[in-house]
Amino acid sequence: MSFAGETKKELCKSILRLDKCCKFAVLYGILLFGNKFSVNEIKIVTEKDFIKETVYSLFKELFDIEPKIRGKQRHDNQITYTISVTEKEDIMKIENKYGFPGGASSIGINFMLLQNECCHKAFLKGAFITGGSVTNPEKRYHLEFATPHYYLFNDMKVFLMEKDIPVKNVIRKGHYIIYFKESESIEDMLTLMDATSSLFKMMDIKIVKDIRNHTNRITNCETANITKTVNASAKHVEAIEKIIDAYGSLAHLDDDIRQVAEKRLENPESTLNELGDMFTPPMSKSAINHRLKKILLIAEEL
Numbered sequence: 035m036s037f038a039g040e041t042k043k044e045l046c047k048s049i050l051r052l053d054k055c056c057k058f059a060v061l062y063g064i065l066l067f068g069n070k071f072s073v074n075e076i077k078i079v080t081e082k083d084f085i086k087e088t089v090y091s092l093f094k095e096l097f098d099i100e101p102k103i104r105g106k107q108r109h110d111n112q113i114t115y116t117i118s119v120t121e122k123e124d125i126m127k128i129e130n131k132y133g134f135p136g137g138a139s140s141i142g143i144n145f146m147l148l149q150n151e152c153c154h155k156a157f158l159k160g161a162f163i164t165g166g167s168v169t170n171p172e173k174r175y176h177l178e179f180a181t182p183h184y185y186l187f188n189d190m191k192v193f194l195m196e197k198d199i200p201v202k203n204v205i206r207k208g209h210y211i212i213y214f215k216e217s218e219s220i221e222d223m224l225t226l227m228d229a230t231s232s233l234f235k236m237m238d239i240k241i242v243k244d245i246r247n248h249t250n251r252i253t254n255c256e257t258a259n260i261t262k263t264v265n266a267s268a269k270h271v272e273a274i275e276k277i278i279d280a281y282g283s284l285a286h287l288d289d290d291i292r293q294v295a296e297k298r299l300e301n302p303e304s305t306l307n308e309l310g311d312m313f314t315p316p317m318s319k320s321a322i323n324h325r326l327k328k329i330l331l332i333a334e335e336l
C-alpha cells in the first residue's frame with residue numbers, strides 16, 4: 035500500500051478510540067472534504083475498504099444511519115466504493131448536527147463545531163481521510179489537502195495557520211490545494227493527526243536519506259581530491275623523468291630537492307602531506323610543494 039494509504043489506514047484505526055465529540059468532528063472533516071455534502075445528497079467515493087467501513091460505522095454510531103454502499107469494479111480490478119445518504123429524514127439528522135452552508139459554492143468550516151481543543155485533531159484526521167494525500171517521503175516531501183470549494187479552502191488555511199504550520203497554496207485543475215513541502219511541516223502535520231507510525235516511518239526514511247546525501251557529498255569531495263592528487267603527481271613524475279633522461283640521474287640536484295624527487299617517484303599516489311611525513315623530521319606540505327615546483331621549473335628549462 036502507498037504511504038498515503040498506510041497513513042489513512044492508521045488514522046481510520048485511531049478513530050475507534052476517540053470520544054464521541056471527536057468522532058463527530060472526524061465525520062465533519064470527512065463530509066466537508068468528501069464528494070458531496072448538500073441538503074439533497076451526501077456522498078463519499080473511495081477505493082479503500084477501510085475508509086468505506088470507517089465512514090459507514092461513523093454514520094451508524096453517531097446518527098443511526100445506514101448509508102448506501104455501492105461497489106464498482108474498475109478495469110484494473112480495483113473496486114471504487116460510493117457511500118451515500120439520500121433519505122430526506124437521514125439528511126435532516128445530519129443537518130441538525132452540522133448545519134448546511136447556503137450551497138455547494140459556500141461550503142466552509144463551521145468553527146462553532148470545533149470548540150473543544152480535542153476535536154481539532156479529530157477534524158484534521160477526517161479532512162485528511164477524504165481530502166488529503168501524502169507522497170512517499172523516499173521520493174519527495176509533499177502533503178496536501180485538496181477541495182473544489184473556495185471557502186472551505188480559505189477556512190482550512192486559517193485553521194492550519196492557527197496551528198503555526200506555514201502553509202502554501204496553489205490552484206490545480208479547478209481544485210484549491212493547501213500543501214506542505216518541508217519535511218518538518220509534514221512531520222508536524224502527522225504529529226497533529228496522531229499518525230505516529232507514519233511519522234516514525236518518515237523520520238527513519240529522512241535519516242537514511244540524510245546519511246546517503248552526506249556520504250555522497252563526502253565521496254564526491256574525496257574523488258575530486260584524489261583526481262587532483264593523481265593529476266599533479268603525473269606532472270611531477272613526468273618532470274623528474276625528463277631530468278633523469280637529460281642528466282642520467284638526479285645526482286646533480288641539491289640534496290633537499292633530490293630527496294623529494296626520489297620520494298615522489300617512489301610514491302606517485304601519495305598526497306603532499308603523506309610525502310612530507312616520509313621525512314625525518316617530517317616536512318610540511320608547503321615545503322614539499324615548494325620543492326616540487328622547483329623540479330617542474332628545472333624540467334621546463336631543459
Ligand SMILES: [Zn+2]
Nearest residue numbers: 055056152153
Ligand atoms: Zn473532541
